Amino acid sequence: MFLFVAVLLSSTVLISSCSDDGGGGAPVIPPAPIKTIAMDYTGDGSEVEEWEFLYDDEGRVETINITYNGADDGSREYDYSVPGELTITRNGASPLVFILDGEGRVIKEMGDDGDDDTYYLYEYDADGILKKIYERWDAVNHLKYEMTIANKNVTHRIRYEDDGTTVREDREFTYTTGDNASQIHQIYAVDSEWKWVGGLYGNQSKKLVDSFVRHITDEPGTAYGATFTYTFDDNNRVATATKNGTSSGGNYTEKWTYTYYEE
Helix, strand or coil, rough: CCCCCCCCCCCCCCCCCCCCCCCCCCCCCCCCCEEEEECCCCCCCEEEEEEEEEEECCEEEEEEEECCEEEEEEEEEEECCCCCCCEEEEEECCCEEEEEECCCCEEECCCCCCCCCCCEEEEEEECCCEEEEEEEECCCCCCCCCCEEEEEEEEEEEEEEECCCCEEEEEEEEEEEECCCCCCCCCCCCCCCCCCCCCCCCCCCCEEEEEEEEEECCCCCCCCEEEEEEEEEECCCCEEEEEEEEEEEEEEEEEEEEECCCC
């Protein structure tokens, strides 16, 4: 399992600086379920949110304990008691409702506004990788994200405007030789640090992301993007991932720290 990382992007040329195993062949990495993810939103430790994942006997997430800057911030409870359905409740609030396919993947995510005609739909390819996301509103399915997949890696994440046909942004990814054995979500079609854990949104890209470039329709010629660098634990699993990038707001840094259950 592995995620994001470091170095920066020049004004017109993206320079990749990711290192995986320090040279030679890629290491063999044993898969292991994620125990914790700590997200450092600024890269300097001033704003850190952490999620601790607890699993049931079937390997499904059943509880997430949350802290923010070291203080208890409640929990999320998972309920699979209705066949083909999952509800997630945080701190006693109204639950989020998800419809699952026979593989336990989310195919429909209900909105949290009580409107039965407003929801998200998810499609997967033959390898179980998320390939399309639709938003449904006004009784129409609007394509929101479409993934181009090659060799079990998402090479393009295309985001559409609300009309579902006009390309808003094409985010183009390159990969390292390192395996993403712990299934870290790096594409952010599912914009969440916790929803994807446990395989709810299918398989992730086979390799670790090296870098991406953003091709923004309304800003032709820009070269926003990011590069990723990693550190690894004694079992060659991602210990930290640091993402350095550029955007219209300037340079930014984000960092993730991972721990795992030993199997």
